[in-house]
Amino acid sequence: MDVLLQDLRYAVRKLLAAPAFTVAAVVTLAIGIGATTAIFSTVNATLLRPLPYPQSENLIALRTRYTDGRVTTGLVAAVEVARLSDAKGSIERAVGMSSVPLDVTLLRDNAPPLRAAVHFVGDGFFGVFGLPMTLGSAFTHEQQTPITQGPNPR
Known part of the structure; x- marks a missing residue:
């Protein structure tokens, strides 16, 4: 010592x-x-560390391979997502999400404005991740508007 x-x-x-x-x-x-x-x-x-979602080991991201060999980073047509979600096979559920967020400002009563990035998602998106919606209500498959048709006039 x-x-x-x-x-x-x-x-x-x-x-x-x-x-x-x-x-x-x-x-x-x-x-x-x-x-x-x-x-x-x-x-x-x-x-x-695994993702903090139920059964996160089963989540996959889809990509499109073009005929000239280029591969996108997650760009899949809405028609393909719909086809995959309707097909019976190894994919249990398929949902889409826009890859480019839309920046918006939310105005609330008696509260300061809140900036948010909004992504467009398909029906069942939150269910895939086992997450509840924070604001608003969930929409169903019938309420979803196909991209090719545009918004429904009401």
Whole structure:
């Protein structure tokens, strides 16, 4: 134990004798530890930990492969989503979501305006993720307007 204390005193004396080296070493260690922690946290949250949805291991994202070999990042025609959701096979449910959000401002009584990103989704979207709707009410398949027809006049 005496040898350890003697070594620690010697190390502290050397570090105090060279303050520039001490600061550089401490900053280098801090940056390295911080970067490692940030990278691990990101990898853990995105790759290692399962998604917080029921049966998340069964969720898949569909992509379109064009005839020239290009692959989209999730762009699937609404007609294809409808065909997949009606087909009986290995896909239990298929729902669509717009890939480009629409920025809107919600005006509420006696409350400040609220900016929100709105995505257009198909019926059953929230059921796939096991999530309740936050605002409004869910819509049914009959209420959904096909993209090719436009909104229903009422």
